[in-house]
Amino acid sequence: MTVLDRRSNRLGVWGWLGGGRWGMERYAYILHRITGLAILLYLLLHIVVTSFRVEGIYLWTGNGFLHSPVFEMGEYLVFAAFAYHACNGLRLVLVELGVAVGKPTEPVFPYKTSLNVQRPLLIGMMFLALILVAMGAYAELIG
Amino acid sequence: MNRTRLWILHMAAGVVLFLVLGMHMAIMHLGGVSHLFAPYAGTADSIQNSLFRDRMPFFTVSYVLLLGVALFHGLYGFRTILFELTLKRAAERAITVVLLVVGLGLFALGTWAAVAAHGMALAGVKG
Amino acid sequence: MQRTDESMRTVTFHVSRYQPEGKRGAYVEAYDVPVHEGMTVLEGLHYIKDNLDSTLVWRYSCRMGVCGSCGMLVNGRPRLACTTQILHVAGGHLAVGPLPNFEIIRDLVPDLTSMFEKHVSIQPHILRKNEEEVNSTEGEFYQSPEQLEQYLQFAYCIKCGCCMAACPTMATDARYLGPMPLTAAQRYNADTRDDGRQERNLQTGSPAGVFRCHYGGECSRVCPKGVDPAKALQLLKRRLVLDALHLFRKKEPCRKLEGSGSGEVLPNIAAAPAHTVQCSGQS
Numbered sequence: 001m002t003v004l005d006r007r008s009n010r011l012g013v014w015g016w017l018g019g020g021r022w023g024m025e026r027y028a029y030i031l032h033r034i035t036g037l038a039i040l041l042y043l044l045l046h047i048v049v050t051s052f053r054v055e056g057i058y059l060w061t062g063n064g065f066l067h068s069p070v071f072e073m074g075e076y077l078v079f080a081a082f083a084y085h086a087c088n089g090l091r092l093v094l095v096e097l098g099v100a101v102g103k104p105t106e107p108v109f110p111y112k113t114s115l116n117v118q119r120p121l122l123i124g125m126m127f128l129a130l131i132l133v134a135m136g137a138y139a140e141l142i143g
Numbered sequence: 144m145n146r147t148r149l150w151i152l153h154m155a156a157g158v159v160l161f162l163v164l165g166m167h168m169a170i171m172h173l174g175g176v177s178h179l180f181a182p183y184a185g186t187a188d189s190i191q192n193s194l195f196r197d198r199m200p201f202f203t204v205s206y207v208l209l210l211g212v213a214l215f216h217g218l219y220g221f222r223t224i225l226f227e228l229t230l231k232r233a234a235e236r237a238i239t240v241v242l243l244v245v246g247l248g249l250f251a252l253g254t255w256a257a258v259a260a261h262g263m264a265l266a267g268v269k270g
Numbered sequence: 271m272q273r274t275d276e277s278m279r280t281v282t283f284h285v286s287r288y289q290p291e292g293k294r295g296a297y298v299e300a301y302d303v304p305v306h307e308g309m310t311v312l313e314g315l316h317y318i319k320d321n322l323d324s325t326l327v328w329r330y331s332c333r334m335g336v337c338g339s340c341g342m343l344v345n346g347r348p349r350l351a352c353t354t355q356i357l358h359v360a361g362g363h364l365a366v367g368p369l370p371n372f373e374i375i376r377d378l379v380p381d382l383t384s385m386f387e388k389h390v391s392i393q394p395h396i397l398r399k400n401e402e403e404v405n406s407t408e409g410e411f412y413q414s415p416e417q418l419e420q421y422l423q424f425a426y427c428i429k430c431g432c433c434m435a436a437c438p439t440m441a442t443d444a445r446y447l448g449p450m451p452l453t454a455a456q457r458y459n460a461d462t463r464d465d466g467r468q469e470r471n472l473q474t475g476s477p478a479g480v481f482r483c484h485y486g487g488e489c490s491r492v493c494p495k496g497v498d499p500a501k502a503l504q505l506l507k508r509r510l511v512l513d514a515l516h517l518f519r520k521k522e523p524c525r526k527l528e529g530s531g532s533g534e535v536l537p538n539i540a541a542a543p544a545h546t547v548q549c550s551g552q553s
Contacts, residue, residue, distance in 0.1 A: 004290035006373035006381060013228075015370065015441020018488075025487035029438065032484070033224065040217040047210065047249045051256035053197075054263065058190050079172040086165065089157050095485055096154070098508030104423040104460070107496025114501035115487045139173045147475040147514040150507075227443040227482060 024122060025115060032088050035081035042078045076140050083132035087125040094121065149219065156216040163209045170196075197257075197264035206257040214250055218242045281305045281360055283314055285326065286343075286367035287377050296374075298365075299323070305356045311344055311366065312351040315378075328378035335494055338428030341435070342378050343367040348432035350494045369435035382431050388447045389429070392455040392473050397466025398523060409528040411463045417524075424457035424502045426495045433489035433499050445478040449489035449499035452480050456502040459509060465523040467509070475510045483507070 016033070018026055049059055049066065060066040094100045100121050101114035170179045174187030180202075183191040196202045225238055283301045301318045312330055319326050330340040333352045340351040345359050348369055356364060372380035398404050433449035434440050440448055455474050459467045474480050480503050489499040512518035 004375075006290070006375060007288050007296055009368055009370050009372055009374050009380065010444070011370045011441035013442060016438045018438060023487055023491050025485060026438070029484050029486040036217070036220050037224070040221055043213055043217055044245070044249065047214075047253045051252050053193065054256050054259040058193070060188055061186075061190055076172070079168055082164065082168055086161050090161060092485060093154050093157060096483075096504055096507050097511060098504045101501045101504045104420055104498075104501065104505075106419070107423055107426060107498070109496065111493070111496030111498070113487075113490040113493075113496070113498040114504065115490055136172045145475060145514075146477050146479065146481055147471075147510050150481045151511055151514060226477065227439055227446070229442060229444045 023115065024119070028088055028122065028126075032085060032092070035085040038081050039078060039085060072140075076136060079136045080133045083129045083136065087129040087132070088122075091118070091121050091125045094118075153216060153219050153223075156212045156219075159212050160209075160216055163205060164213065166205070167209060194264045194267060197260040200261065203257050203261040207254050210253040210257070211250055214246045218246045277306050278304045279306075279357070280362075281314070281356055282363050283318060284363060284365045285315075285318070285378070286365075287326070288368075288374055289325075290376060303356075307355075307357055309356050310352055311342075311349075311354045311356055311359075311364070312340055314356055314364070315351060315366070326378075327376045336428065338430030341369050341380075341430035341432045341494075343369060343435065348435040348492045350430060350432070353494055369431055371435050371437070371440040372431065380431065382429075384444075385429070385431055385434055385448065385450060388451040389454055392447065392451050392470055393466060394451075394454040394458060396458065396461065396464050397469060398463070399465060403526055409526045411524055412527050413462055413524060417462045420462075421457045421460040424453050424460070424497055424499075427453055427457070427497045427499075428495055430494065432492045432494060436488035436492040438486045438488065439482045439484065443478075443482060446482045447473070447478055447480070449483070449503060452483070452506060453497060453499040453502040455480075456506040456509075459506065462524045468513070471510060471513055474506055475514075480506050480510065 017030055052059060058064055060071070091100070095114075095118050100118040102117035170181065171187050173179075174181050179187075180196055180199075181187040181189075181192040182195060183189060185192070222238060222242055226235060230238070280302050283303050284298050285301065286296060287299050288296045301322050303314045303317050303322075305314065312333060315326065315328055328340065328342065328351070330352065331337040332339070335350050335353040338350070341348060342351050343349075343366070344351065344354050345365050347359075349359075351366075366378065368374045368378045369380045372382065372384065375381050396404055427450060429450060431450065433453075437446075437449055439446050452474060455470050458464045459470060483500075483503045485500060485504065487500050489503075490497075490501065493499060509518065
């Protein structure tokens with residue numbers, strides 16, 4: 001008997017991003033991942049850079065290397081990423097502990113799922129993140 | 144430690160970060176609005192304002208707490224993402240070791256810096 | 271079945287093809303299909319096979335959303351071909367492909383073996399310390415309607431694999447158990463007759479287990495039966511956390527009631543015919 005080849009249809013990392021037909025929670029998931037990785041990269045560099053202050057080196061003030069509009073803008077983006085990651089993360093803690101997903105019910109078409117139950121929480125958290133991002137921008141402008 | 148316990152720690156670290164990193168961010172990025180712990184003129188991250196905070200034991204403690212919790216939450220999260228790539232077991236073990244070394248190394252560096260900066264800031268006041 | 275020309279529209283099916291013996295790899299073939307209102311994707315595929323290309327292969331059985339055989343990627347979304355109306359999802363063009371995150375045997379036929387192996391690994395059946403009690407036909411386990419509701423939704427799963435195809439973690443992680451097996455685990459964990467949660471926790475709380483779920487929500491969005499796997503997985507996580515912290519009170523599984531029970535038959539209800547209430551012991 002000959003064994004015929006199978007074709008792997010696994011989507012790979014592209015499958016994390018998905019196509020354009022996905023829902024709000026999928027985009028929240030992708031953005032959570034991207035902002036998390038960005039904040040981690042910043043954190044690792046931040047620990048090293050701020051440790052230099054013991055040697056009297058303040059790279060982020062005066063004529064330091066990091067005291068330029070590009071890096072200031074970058075730091076604001078890190079703040080925005082934090083605001084999103086923190087607000088969405090709080091939602092995920094509630095959802096993943098089964099608090100905000102509702103009880104099992106008889107499915108009746110058109111189906112209402114746990115996504116609909118936690119949706120107000122998602123929208124509220126995104127609103128909170130937006131306020132924080134706007135506050136950060138305002139503080140940056142007057143600061 | 145099993146996966147459930149690690150995940151609980153990851154979640155708990157996230158909630159702690161929401162508070163501690165939230166405070167850090169409020170000081171650093173909302174300073175123009177809040178002026179928290181930044182009594183001197185200029186931005187919250189100026190040398191004078193940095194020294195002002197380094198003098199307070201509260202900040203030394205919170206820096207070390209923030210450092211540990213953030214490193215665990217971030218590196219464990221990164222490890223979770225990497226482990227979803229169906230890697231070989233040997234590669235997974237190598238990643239765990241590398242992330243542990245990086246995490247502990249940066250934790251040691253940051254803790255030393257926070258404590259040393261506290262000492263120097265206090266010495267600066269006296270001298 | 272044939273309608274008048276006015277009510278017909280032509281929709282071009284772009285079908286993903288693959289023949290393992292052809293060495294050609296995957297490719298897309300286009301077919302023009304006359305479509306009438308109410309026509310399903312499955313009927314469209316039948317039209318192609320009957321009139322345009324008899325070599326097209328897919329898997330189906332019941333034609334009414336019960337068997338879970340015809341899960342496929344319709345216009346970028348995992349759906350059952352039999353419960354998806356062409357004109358509901360397509361204008362002039364319709365893309366039909368096999369389910370992602372599985373190995374493809376031929377054309378639109380995915381190999382679901384990996385999913386079923388994971389399903390078996392979480393022991394999707396009633397586990398009790400006393401095996402005999404389960405296997406004996408004498409007596410019955412008492413369960414209230416409220417207790418039934420704790421798992422009934424998850425029991426509607428037809429194992430079509432749409433959730434596995436939509437899950438972002440499944441896109442890269444071949445070891446992840448996936449939404450379907452984990453939902454089955456929650457279905458039995460939540461069953462008051464079952465006593466196997468601690469045993470299943472070893473699987474569901476493993477590195478391949480439920481903590482690979484990050485609530486992208488796609489499984490619940492594509493599920494053709496409204497099973498809501500995302501909800502099941504979050505409830506499963508909650509139980510795992512409570513178990514790990516020893517916060518969940520130990521509950522005994524429901525007992526088996528021997529004999530006819532103590533309930534009274536309501537008036538105006540006719541007695542059941544004798545042969546329908548005989549136990550296997552009697553005859």
